[in-house]
Amino acid sequence: MAFDIKGVLSPFAALKQGTKPPHTVRYPKEKKETAARYRGFHFNDLEECIGCGTCATICQNAAIDMIHVDGYETNSGDSGLRPRVDNGRCCWCALCVDVCPTGSLNLTKDYVYVSEDPNTFLWMPGVDNPEGKNNLSFQSAEGKPLLEYNRIPMRELEGSERVKSFAEVMLGYNEEEARKEAARCVGCSICTDICPVHMHIPEYINAIANGDDEAAVKIIYDNNPLGETCGKVCTRRCETVCAIGHRGEPIAIRWLKGYATDTAKNADIIEGIVNPEILPPNGHSVGIIGAGPSGLTAAYYLSLRGFNVTIYESKDHAGGMIMYGIPKYRLPLDSIDKQVEYMQKMGVKIEFNTKVGKDITFNELKQKHEAVMIGIGFEIPYQLGLVNEDAEGSIQAVNFLREINKGKHVEIGDKVVVIGGGNVAIDAARVSRRLGAEVTILYRRRVEDMPADWEEIEGAEDEGVTIHPQAIPLEIIIDENGKTKAIKYANAEMVPDPKGGRPRPKIIEGDEHVLEVTSVIGAIGQSADYSFIPENIKEQIKIERGRIVVNENQQTDLPWLFACGDIANRRADAISAIADGYRAVKGIEKLILNL
Amino acid sequence: MREKETTLYLGPQHPGITGNIMVKLKVAGDTVVKAETHVGYLHRAFEKLMEQRTWIQCFPIVCRICVPEPDPNEENLARAIEEIEVREVPERAKYIRVMVLELARLATYGLWMGGQSGSMGLYTMPQWTVGDRDYIIDLFEELTGGRIYHMYIWAGGVRRDLPEGFTDRVLKVLDYLESRLPDYDNLLFNNAMFRKRAEGVGIIPKDKALEWGVVGPPLRGCGIKHDVRIDEPYEIYDKLDFEIPTAEGCDVWSRALVRRQEYEQSISIIRQVIDKMPGGDYYNKIPNPLTWKVPPGEAYVKTESARGEFGYYAVSDGSDKPRRIHVRGPAYVHGVSLLEKILVGANVADVSFIMNSLGTCPPEIER
Numbered sequence: 001m002a003f004d005i006k007g008v009l010s011p012f013a014a015l016k017q018g019t020k021p022p023h024t025v026r027y028p029k030e031k032k033e034t035a036a037r038y039r040g041f042h043f044n045d046l047e048e049c050i051g052c053g054t055c056a057t058i059c060q061n062a063a064i065d066m067i068h069v070d071g072y073e074t075n076s077g078d079s080g081l082r083p084r085v086d087n088g089r090c091c092w093c094a095l096c097v098d099v100c101p102t103g104s105l106n107l108t109k110d111y112v113y114v115s116e117d118p119n120t121f122l123w124m125p126g127v128d129n130p131e132g133k134n135n136l137s138f139q140s141a142e143g144k145p146l147l148e149y150n151r152i153p154m155r156e157l158e159g160s161e162r163v164k165s166f167a168e169v170m171l172g173y174n175e176e177e178a179r180k181e182a183a184r185c186v187g188c189s190i191c192t193d194i195c196p197v198h199m200h201i202p203e204y205i206n207a208i209a210n211g212d213d214e215a216a217v218k219i220i221y222d223n224n225p226l227g228e229t230c231g232k233v234c235t236r237r238c239e240t241v242c243a244i245g246h247r248g249e250p251i252a253i254r255w256l257k258g259y260a261t262d263t264a265k266n267a268d269i270i271e272g273i274v275n276p277e278i279l280p281p282n283g284h285s286v287g288i289i290g291a292g293p294s295g296l297t298a299a300y301y302l303s304l305r306g307f308n309v310t311i312y313e314s315k316d317h318a319g320g321m322i323m324y325g326i327p328k329y330r331l332p333l334d335s336i337d338k339q340v341e342y343m344q345k346m347g348v349k350i351e352f353n354t355k356v357g358k359d360i361t362f363n364e365l366k367q368k369h370e371a372v373m374i375g376i377g378f379e380i381p382y383q384l385g386l387v388n389e390d391a392e393g394s395i396q397a398v399n400f401l402r403e404i405n406k407g408k409h410v411e412i413g414d415k416v417v418v419i420g421g422g423n424v425a426i427d428a429a430r431v432s433r434r435l436g437a438e439v440t441i442l443y444r445r446r447v448e449d450m451p452a453d454w455e456e457i458e459g460a461e462d463e464g465v466t467i468h469p470q471a472i473p474l475e476i477i478i479d480e481n482g483k484t485k486a487i488k489y490a491n492a493e494m495v496p497d498p499k500g501g502r503p504r505p506k507i508i509e510g511d512e513h514v515l516e517v518t519s520v521i522g523a524i525g526q527s528a529d530y531s532f533i534p535e536n537i538k539e540q541i542k543i544e545r546g547r548i549v550v551n552e553n554q555q556t557d558l559p560w561l562f563a564c565g566d567i568a569n570r571r572a573d574a575i576s577a578i579a580d581g582y583r584a585v586k587g588i589e590k591l592i593l594n595l
Numbered sequence: 596m597r598e599k600e601t602t603l604y605l606g607p608q609h610p611g612i613t614g615n616i617m618v619k620l621k622v623a624g625d626t627v628v629k630a631e632t633h634v635g636y637l638h639r640a641f642e643k644l645m646e647q648r649t650w651i652q653c654f655p656i657v658c659r660i661c662v663p664e665p666d667p668n669e670e671n672l673a674r675a676i677e678e679i680e681v682r683e684v685p686e687r688a689k690y691i692r693v694m695v696l697e698l699a700r701l702a703t704y705g706l707w708m709g710g711q712s713g714s715m716g717l718y719t720m721p722q723w724t725v726g727d728r729d730y731i732i733d734l735f736e737e738l739t740g741g742r743i744y745h746m747y748i749w750a751g752g753v754r755r756d757l758p759e760g761f762t763d764r765v766l767k768v769l770d771y772l773e774s775r776l777p778d779y780d781n782l783l784f785n786n787a788m789f790r791k792r793a794e795g796v797g798i799i800p801k802d803k804a805l806e807w808g809v810v811g812p813p814l815r816g817c818g819i820k821h822d823v824r825i826d827e828p829y830e831i832y833d834k835l836d837f838e839i840p841t842a843e844g845c846d847v848w849s850r851a852l853v854r855r856q857e858y859e860q861s862i863s864i865i866r867q868v869i870d871k872m873p874g875g876d877y878y879n880k881i882p883n884p885l886t887w888k889v890p891p892g893e894a895y896v897k898t899e900s901a902r903g904e905f906g907y908y909a910v911s912d913g914s915d916k917p918r919r920i921h922v923r924g925p926a927y928v929h930g931v932s933l934l935e936k937i938l939v940g941a942n943v944a945d946v947s948f949i950m951n952s953l954g955t956c957p958p959e960i961e962r
Contacts, residue, residue, distance in 0.1 A: 007787025014719055014782045024726055035733070037755065039740040057885060060652035093655035093746045098754075099884060107740075138740045143755050144878050146651075183886045209886055 034109040036137060039092045041110050042085050042125035043132030046072065048104035051079035052188035052243040055096035055105055063089035064096060069127055076194050077241030087113065087121040094138050098146045101186060101243040107138040149248020152181040154255055159462035163433045166328045169459065170232070170255070178259040182209035184244060185251050191238035196571065196579035197224050201238055201253055208256055214273045216260035221274040224578055225300040226293055228339055229322050231258025232331050235453060235573040267342035278346065279306035284592045287312065287369035289356050289532075292320020293574045294375035294564035296343055297581030302588060303347035311348065312365070314355035321377050321566075322574055324402040325424065327431050333405075357532025366560070371588045373562040374533075374548070375581065378526035378572065384419060388476040389522075393484030397428035397523035404431055412437055413518020417487050419443075419473050420523030421450035426457060428521045429465045439464075440515065442471040442489055444505045470494065472507055476520055486516045528567045537561070553587025554580050562587055598624040603943070607636040611714050611947025614662075614957035616930060618950070622943055630938035630946075632931045638961040645920045650676060650750070651884035653917060658744045660922060661959045663706050666699040667900035669748040671907035672920070674829065676750040678894035679911050685876040688752030689830040694765070694868045695738070695747060696830075696898070697861045701772065702731040703901035704858050707954060711851065712783055714947040715792050720783055727775055730768045737761065752878035762869045769862050776859065784855050793848035797937050797949035801845055807936070808928040811903020812857070813953055815841045816849035823899040835867050847952040888915050902926060902954035922962040930955035 025032045034040070046069065056064040066081035074080035083096075083105065097105050105125065110132075115121070123129065140146075155171040156162075162169050173181060187202040195201065200219050207216035220227035234254050242250030264270045284307050288295040291313035299309045317323050318340045322331060344350065356362055365372055381396035383389060395410070397418065403410050416432040418425050421443035429439045441460070443450060447469045450457060461467065470492045477486040490512045492505035527546045530538065541556040542549035547570070548556055548563040555562055564580035566572050589595045606617040615636035621629040641660055645653045657672045658665035670692060677684060705728035709721030732742045737758055739747035747754050783789055799809055804817045814821050822839045824832040840856035842849035881887055891913040897906040903925035912918040934950060941949060 004787040004790070007785055007790060010781040010785040011788075014778070017723075017778070024729070035737040035740070036758065037740040038736055054885070058649075058652070060648050060655055091655050091659075091744070092741065093744075094740065095651065095655065095884075144880055146880075146884050148880075148883055183883050186883070186885055206886070 032111075034111065034137060037139075037142060038107070038109055038111075038137045039094045040108040040135075040137055041087070041113060041129065041132065042083075042090075042096075043106055043108050043129060043136060044083060044124070044126035045104040045106075045133070046082060046126045048102050048246075049082055049126070050077055050102055050104075050190060050241075050243060050246070051081035052101060052186065052190050053079070053081065053083070054099050054101055054186045054188055054243065055083050057186070057188075058095045058099045059090075060093070060095070061089040061091055063087075063091075067124070069124065074193065076237075077190060079188075079190060079193070082124060082127065084122065084124045087123065088118075095146075097138055098140050098143060099186075100140055101147060101188075102246040103140050106136045106140070108132040108135040109137040110135065145247070147186065147244060147248070148184045149244060151184075151249035151252055152177045154252065159459075159464065162329065163463050166434060168332055169329050170258075172262055173252075173255055173259040178208055178256060179211065181252050182206070182256055185209065186243055188243045190241050190243055191253060194237050194241050196237075196576045197582055198579075199224055199227075199238075199257075204260060205251065205253070205256055208260055213260050213263045217264050217270070217273045218275075220257060220260060221270075221276070223582055225297055225343055226322075226339055226574065226578055227257055228261035228335055229293070229331060230254065230575055230578070231256075231261050232335065233322065233326055234575050235571075237575075265338075267338055267345055270338070270342045271345055274342075276304050276346065278304050281308060282306035282593070284308065285310075285369045286371045286373065286588055286592075287365045288373045288375060289365070290314075290320055290375040290377060290565070291318035291340075291350050292375050292377050292565055292577060293322055294577035294581035294584070295320070295373065296340065296348070297578045298373055298375070298562075298564065298584045298588070299348040299350075299581075300343045300346060301582065301585040303343075305585070305589065307588070307592075309348055310369070311350045312354045312356050312360065313350055313352050316352050318350055318352075320375070321379075324405050325398060325427070326405075327401060327427050328405060329430070329434070330427075355532075362532055362534055362537065370592055371560050371562065373554075373564060373581075373584050373588070374567065375563070375565040375577065376528060376567060377577075378528050378546075378566040380527050380529050381522060382525045382527065384473065384520075384522045384524060386473055386476050388478050388484070391476055391478045391482055391484050393518060394476055394520045394522070397424045397521050398526055400428055400521055401431060404435075410435075412521075414438060415517045416440070416519045416521060417442055417515060417517045418521045418523055420525075421445065421452060422523065422525070423452045423456055424526075425521075425523035426452045426460050426465075428523050430456075430460050430463055432519075432521070433460075433463050433465060437518070438466075440466045440468055442473055442487075443467065443469050444472055444492065445503075446470060446494065449502065470505055472505060473520075474512065477514065484517060484520055486514050487520055488512060488514050526566075551587075552583065553590060554584040555587045555591070559591055600628060605946055607633075609947075611950070613710060613951060613955050616955065616957040616960070618934070618938070618946065620938070620943065620946065625943045627938050627941045627943060627946065630935045632935055634931065634957060634960050636961075637958050639958075641962040642920055642922060645917050647916065649884065649915050650887055650889055650917065651881070653920065654749050655744075655746055657922075658746055659958070660924070660962050661900075661956050662743065663956070664699045664703040664901050665744055666695050666748060667898040667905045668907075668922070669745065670696060670898050671896050671905060672909070673748050673750045674896040674898075675894040675907050675909035675920075676889055678896060679889055679892040679909065680750070682751055682881070683879050684752050685879055686831075686873050687875045688877045688879075690868050690872045691753050691757065691877060692748050693830050693832065693835075694865055694872075695735075695745070695753075697865045697868070698731050698734060698765070700861045700901045701858065702728045702735075703954075704854050704861075705731070707854060707901070707951065708779065708783060710951045711847075711948070712789070714951045715789065717783065717786070717789070720779075723775070723778065723782070727772060730771065734761075734765055734768060737764070751881050752876070754878070756877045762872065765865065766869060769865060773859070773862055779855075784851065789851075790848060792945075792948065793846060793851060793952075794844065795846050795848075796945055797847045797941065797952055798845050799933065799937055804845075807933055809903075809933060810925045810928070811900070811954065812850050812853045813929060813933075814903065815839065815853045817845045818843040821904075823897050823904050827897070829896070829898065831868075831871075834871065835864055837864055847949060850952045886915065888913060889917075900925065902929065902956060902959075922959070924956070924959035924962065926954070926956040926959040929953040930957060930960050
């Protein structure tokens with residue numbers, strides 16, 4: 001190669017750089033501006049965080065663990081735990097941020113953390129760096145959510161179609177829909193804590209997502225023999241705390257349970273799938289009054305444990321309020337029959353048409369069995385306290401629903417007003433629509449105060465039920481034949497409660513109206529009929545505000561006597577009754593077997 | 596008189612070594628008689644780790660397979676999954692991906708210029724190129740949230756959309772980098788000393804290059820036109836206008852010339868990408884990452900990284916974790932077998948120099 005004079009001289013051009021100012025950042029005199037989405041250190045908003053642990057689940061370095069923080073207790077919808085990050089393991093991929101269902105976990109703009117103490121690299125975001133709140137950078141809200149926030153919609157009959165019959169309104173998920181919906185779950189178990197029965201929700205949802213419906217059914221039956229009922233009508237507090245529900249629509253836990261249990265088409269199939277272990281008879285006998293959800297649950301699990309269980313049911317069908325109180329468009333008769341038949345196959349004996357106090361005395365029962373459980377529910381409706389309440393055409397919702405569910409005809413005419421705002425009121429209204437009546441609900445407070453399930457309220461509105469909130473009934477007006485002709489009511493305004501409770505309705509003077517009706521249906525609550533219990537027994541147990549006082553195992557002050565369901569808890573729903581029944585099993589085992 | 600043979604150990608910790616690898620040299624005088632590469636100093640079992648991670652958890656792992664240029668790893672894993680899943684990727688995401696990959700190539704060539712110069716004692720060059728590379732790293736920080744490990748390209752698209760005004764800032768950086776090229780030329784590529792050191796050194800015989808599995812700039816430096824971007828275009832490379840530069844010398848000098856031309860070409864590619872960047876979606880969401888199952892299947896995908904053809908072979912058995920992910924990086928060939936061959940007969944002072952010209956990346960060997 002010839003001598004390359006140009007090549008020898010050209011590097012000297014670099015010297016001119018010596019006269020130029022440097023273009024690097026003069027740290028620390030100058031600080032580099034951090035990019036708006038820089039992935040720095042973790043900050044957790046402790047109030048927003050529910051301790052679901054999804055961040056810990058997705059962390060591929062196992063850098064996050066969930067630990068208790070003072071001031072945050074385990075309660076409804078909060079595990080009481082908060083993430084702790086080991087910055088020695090963290091790789092700042094921020095998957096934890098993108099997956100956080102509440103959006104509480106974010107990253108800050110901090111570039112470095114320096115300490116000589118190795119123990120300080122393990123810290124709790126939000127607890128140990130509260131100042132991080134003002135320094136946020138990488139946030140999940142900016143990107144697309146990693147989780148699926150939209151629920152797979154449940155197909156249902158059109159409102160106009162529904163009112164034509166008592167066909168089931170909810171059509172149920174098909175297989176594809178169920179798999180998709182189940183796959184949204186993060187498996188955090190926050191729902192399990194709030195479920196009165198503590199059903200294994202993430203486990204059965206995971207089984208559904210994995211295409212193993214039989215496993216799902218088996219898991220459901222582990223602590224709830226009325227899973228199919230719950231899959232249709234549960235009050236589903238689980239969904240109110242669902243982690244996904246914080247920024248999206250909660251997982252349809254109820255419908256998924258309904259899907260799984262629906263796949264077992266009859267009692268034999270349930271038996272084949274669940275195939276529970278049944279202990280040999282242990283020679284002990286338990287009597288249960290009432291074949292409602294709590295009685296059936298206790299009877300089922302006691303039977304599996306070798307007890308000789310007999311349920312005494314005053315009616316000719318098992319199910320209690322789920323049989324006679326819930327309209328068939330929500331819970332079809334064959335569904336209840338299937339579940340009860342399965343329990344009977346597992347050894348549960350039910351004596352139908354046997355009313356305790358009439359067909360058999362309470363004392364006889366006590367002598368026959370080592371333990372007695374009462375689960376009679378609330379069947380006696382509260383009176384409205386209105387003038388002419390006893391008139392023809394003024395009926396009670398529970399009686400009305402019971403007669404309809406028995407298949408009988410009830411004459412309500414074509415213009416019905418229902419008084420109340422709970423699920424029973426909505427049920428009565430929707431059933432009346434199906435009987436062809438125009439229906440108005442009068443409720444004392446606002447719509448948002450109604451204790452009924454919002455989906456039920458929406459369902460009623462879809463079907464053409466008029467809801468008139470802040471309306472207080474004053475009087476039932478009768479015609480010359482003593483038949484209900486109209487109802488007089490007054491509009492109310494909401495005033496703050498001086499005791500700090502929820503606002504109360506106050507009648508607006510002079511704002512009174514008369515609504516012409518053919519029937520008035522009262523649905524303002526029920527109570528229990530304890531007349532079958534002998535006085536000497538009543539004296540030995542506590543009954544407060546209409547409910548029997550029990551301990552954590554549903555045991556009354558009389559060790560052999562247990563009480564479950566509406567008569568023992570204030571929730572007044574099926575799942576709480578099932579939970580009571582499940583607890584009573586433990587109490588009875590403890591009492592009789594000393595377990 | 597025959598000179599006595601001595602054993603020298605270059606690395607695993609040595610300024611002339613890229614990453615941690617050890618080359619055991621038998622030298623006679625200052626001529627290498629035999630070279631043996633020893634790896635194992637960086638082994639982190641990436642492939643095995645991934646078999647125990649869910650699919651989404653593999654993304655933070657793969658970017659660590661190559662520090663200077665993590666993006667082809669993300670790109671490969673994403674494309675492999677997309678191929679098995681038959682998942683559509685939005686057009687915009689494809690453009691963004693190409694922009695990221697080419698920015699990564701620029702950043703990597705910046706580092707290479709520094710390493711190549713440093714290994715022959717020209718220390719001004721690394722000061723410049725590493726400083727200039729920082730502008731690209733700043734862009735990555737703004738776009739992805741990470742300066743080095745981006746975790747940005749993932750199955751279904753990219754993780755975040757472009758920030759407002761981002762492409763303008765990219766163009767500004769490109770203008771700056773382009774304006775620096777005359778300086779680079781003056782100091783390195785037109786430098787007679789570099790040319791004298793590089794020409795005829797580290798020769799890969801052209802007839803052996805393909806047989807030995809050489810890829811990327813070393814292969815193109817042997818005059819063989821091979822570039823995955825053109826031979827088997829992925830993403831939107833088929834919509835872009837660019838050539839494959841080659842050089843005929845088969846030596847360090849030719850490899851340098853190829854990279855120098857590619858540097859300009861990448862700038863042009865990014866400008867074209869920005870020019871054609873479509874609007875619309877940037878990410879076709881995967882299912883819940885915690886329960887995400889990739890259907891059974893397998894895929895082999897490859898990307899043209901700065902060091903050459905970079906392949907991933909992914910196998911799914913239908914579960915939520917990969918059954919197997921095999922990483923076939925160019926450094927395995929270049930840094931282990933090829934290096935051992937072409938070091939024989941080289942001058943001891945050229946060992947690091949030759950190694951740098953191959954773009955050896957030990958973490959990629961020991962994945």
